[in-house]
Amino acid sequence: MSVQIQFLGAAGTVTGSKFLLSTGDYRILVDCGLFQGEKQLRELNWHPLNVPASKIDLVLLTHGHLDHTGYLPLLVKYGFKGKILATNPTIDITKIILNDTANINEKEAKRANEEHYSKHRPAKPLYTIKEANNVNSYFRAIPPSRWIDLKKDMKVRFTYVGHILGATFIEIELSGKRFVFSGDIGRTNDLLLYPPLKPKKVDFLFLESTYGGKLHPEELEVIPLIENLVNETIDKGGSVFIPSFSVERAQLMMVILHQLSKENKIPKIPMIVDSPMGLSVLELFSRTRDWHRLTESTFYEVCKEFKIVSSFRETMEYRDHVEPKIVIAGSGMLTGGRILNYLETQAQNEKNTLLFVGFQADGTRGRKLLEGDQEIKIFGKTVPFKMKVAEIEGLSAHADQDELLSWLTELKNQPERIFLIHGEKDASVALQTKLKENLNWNAEIPELFDLIELIP
Structure with a gap:
């Protein structure tokens, strides 16, 4: 049985994860994410895949983040x-994120048409709430750590990998070979999640490399940095705004800020989580205790300390309040979401702090501000940016270089081929070099749309 892989996303970039594994008569798409960041990548979201959606037999999802699931409504729209x-x-x-994304898409298209700042006439959402909900009937839940038969001589297993709730690495057995897709690998000492489980065998490895060239400080080491940053900002009379992914990252920040407040290390000020999906995600944490470390008592303590905002009317009220506060809002890379509504009015206040606690992809508003941009474009308007910008990398949900190498330590064999994915070029090259130095393993760095024969 011949086997091919085509890299339809997350090749040379950290977004748009899509990997098409083909056996001639059967096609499996591992992840189905949206591109974020650079315009030429985002434009790909508006087009069908290189392979007709109707020809794809199965989709396997490593986890629910937008860059791994956000293209699903379009895949269904195009005939999957x-x-x-x-x-x-x-x-x-995935259901929560797709619905939230569609809601944002519709609202932004409506505003663009009302204020005439889009070059498109009319501006349209990438997909609608109805199209997002059309995906729901295609989902099938799979228990972790159990082999599932797909067809004759083909099976799949999903295994816990940390990162966010429900995240797994995926193993596919076919033609007597094991194909392993790492997904996004979590941290070894995460404050919320358990350490990632590790693969024991792999013939063809598709390994993320987001932080392939970096080492993170421990999460406990960065908490004093957050304490100091909050106190400095509040002492100036400013507010702290934290762009955050609404799943895991926002909850981790809630736990950290709650602990600092409980220990009287930061002032008692309003703390807000502004996300339409906030309540849904918190309810999910309550229902999935086997997937995380958070105890029931701590969970309810944390929730009581935060104001959870879901209505847009409340967002518009809070963004104009002048008293010091801490706001956690999506999206994590400033590619959309409620955080932009706050920055629209608060970006020019030099007393405020914008704190990044997650990866900022190339070309995103977040990356541009970290690189020193003095203005930000929001809803078609260019807004001067005078806030203090801070970044704390130790809170990343992605494994660093050492943790990626550690994830491979239980393998009983050397992979036949290794492909480094989900990383910008420098990060992938750094990990490629380290694999060669430490293990004498050769790894390949595919480019977007590469089609490679794995088994003749």
Whole structure:
């Protein structure tokens, strides 16, 4: 049986994860994410895949983040009729994120048409809430750590990998070979999640490399940095705004800020989580205790300390309040979401602080501000940017270089081929070099749309 892989996303970039594994008569798409960041990548979201959606038999999801699931409504729109397999938490998160994304898409298109700042006449959402909900009937929940038969001589297993609730690495057995897709690998000492489980065997490895060239400080080491940053900002009379992914990252920040407040290390000021999906994600944490470390008592303590905002009317009220506060809002890379509504009015206040606690992809508003941009474009307007910008990398949900190498330590064999994905070029090259130095393993760095024969 011949086997091919085509890299339809997350090749040379950290977004748009899509990997098409083909056996001639059967096609499996591992992840189905949206591109974010650079315009030429984002424009790909508006087009069908290189392979007709109707020809794809199955979708497997490593986890629920937008860059791994956000293209699903379009895949269905273009004719996909198969099944989408994932763990129960991943399905729940994907439904929440797709609905939220569609809601943002519709609102931004409506505003663009009303204020005439889009070059498109009329501006249209990438997909609608109805199209997002059309995906739901295709989901099938898969238990973790159990082999599932797909067809004769082909099976799949989903195994816990940290990162966010429900996240797994995916193993596919076919033609006597094991194909392993790492997804996004979590941290070894995460404050919320358990350490990633590790693969024991792999013939063809598709390994993320987001932080392939960096080492993170420990999460406990960065908490004093957050304490100092909050106190400095509040002492000036400013507010702290934290762009955050609404799943895991926002909850981790809630736990950290709650602990600092409980220990009287930061002032008692309003703390807000502004996300339409905030309540849904918190409810999901309550239902999925096997997937995280958070105890029931701590969970309810944390929730009581925060104001959870879901209505847009409340957002517009809070963004104009002048008293010091801490606001956690999506999206994590400033590519959209409620955080932009706050920055629209608060970006020019030099007393405020914008704190990044997650990866900022190349070309995103977040990356541009970290690189020193003095203005930000929001809803068609250019807004001068005078806030203090800070970044704390130790809170990343992605494994660093040492943790990526550690994830491979239980392998009983050397992979035949290794492909480094989900990383910008420098990060992938750094990990490629380290694999060669430490293990004498050769790794390949594919480019977008590469089609490679794995088994003749």
